[in-house]
Amino acid sequence: MTAQQVNNMDVEQQIEHVPIRMPFGLLGFESVKEYVLLSDPSENPFMWLQMNSDDEEAQTFLLLSPFVVCPDYSPNFDDEEIQSIGITRSEDVLLLNIVTLRGPNQATINLKGPIVLNRSTLEGKQIIPINAAEYRIDYPVQTGNTGN
Numbered sequence: 342m343t344a345q346q347v348n349n350m351d352v353e354q355q356i357e358h359v360p361i362r363m364p365f366g367l368l369g370f371e372s373v374k375e376y377v378l379l380s381d382p383s384e385n386p387f388m389w390l391q392m393n394s395d396d397e398e399a400q401t402f403l404l405l406s407p408f409v410v411c412p413d414y415s416p417n418f419d420d421e422e423i424q425s426i427g428i429t430r431s432e433d434v435l436l437l438n439i440v441t442l443r444g445p446n447q448a449t450i451n452l453k454g455p456i457v458l459n460r461s462t463l464e465g466k467q468i469i470p471i472n473a474a475e476y477r478i479d480y481p482v483q484t485g486n487t488g489n
Contacts, residue, residue, distance in 0.1 A: 348410075349389065355426045357375065357378075357379065357380045357381075358377050358378075358379055359378040359379075359380075359463065360375070360377055360378075360379065360393070360461055360463060361375075361376040361378050361458065361464070361465050362374060362375060362376075362378070362391070362462075362463060362465070363375075363376055363456075363464070363465045363467075364425075364426070364464065364466070365425075365465060365466055365467075366404075367456070367467050368444055368454060368467050369412065370392070370400065373392050373394060373399075375392075375393035375394070375424050376390050376391060376392055376393055376465075377393050377451065378390055378391075378404075378458075379391060382409050383447050386405060386406060386409050387403060387404065387405055387440070388403075388404045388405070388437065389401050389402065389403060390402045390404050390437070390439075390456070399461045402439050402440075403439065403441075403442070404438065404439060404440065404456070404484065405437065405438060405439040405450055406435040406436065406437060406438075406475050407437075407438045407452055408434055408436075408486055409448075409481065410450055410481075410482050410483065411452060412482060413479075414436075414452060414476075415472075416436075416452075416455055416471075416473075416476070417471040418457065418468055419468075419471060420444065422457075422468045423456060423457065423468075425466060426457065426458075426459045426464040426466045427459050427461070427462045427463070427464060428457070430461050430462075433459050433460050433461050434457060434458070434459070435457075435458040435459075435460050436456070436457060436458075437455065437456045437458065437463060438450045438451050438452060438454070438455050438456065439451045439454070439456070441479070441483060444486070446478030446484040447484070448481075448482040448484060449477075449479040449480055449481055449482060450482050451478050451479070451480075452476035452477055452478070452481050453469060453470070453473045453476050453477070453478045454468075454473075454478070455468065455470070457469070460464050478481050484487060
C-alpha cells in the first residue's frame with residue numbers, strides 16, 4: 342500500500358455517512374425519501390445531504406447549521422409538523438439549512454426552509470417556520486476569503 346493510499350483511506354474513514362429518511366422529501370423533491378448525510382471534519386461546519394438514488398439526476402445539497410451565521414435564529418414550528426417525524430424532546434432536534442453558492446466567495450443560506458432532523462430516529466423534514474416572514478431565503482454566509 343502506498344502512502345497516498347493510506348492517506349486516502351484515512352480521509353475516507355473520517356467521513357461519516359448517516360442514512361436519513363425524509364418521509365415527505367424536500368420541497369421540490371417530494372418523491373425522494375432516502376438521503377445520506379455526509380460530514381467530513383476537514384469541511385466543518387459544512388455537511389452534505391445526498392439523495393440516495395441511482396438516478397443520474399440525483400442532487401447533493403450543501404448544509405450548514407443556521408446558528409453558525411445567525412446566532413439569534415429562532416424558528417417557531419407547528420407542533421404537529423415536529424411530531425410528524427417523532428420529535429418529542431428539544432434535545433432530539435438538529436437544524437440544518439441549505440446553502441447556495443452564488444459565485445466566487447459568495448454564498449447564502451435559506452433560513453425560511455430549515456431541515457429539521459430527529460437525532461434519535463434519523464428522520465427529517467423540511468419545515469417552513471410559523472415565523473418564516475422574519476427570515477430570508479438568501480441570508481449571506483460570510484466566507485473566509487474577502488477577495489481583497
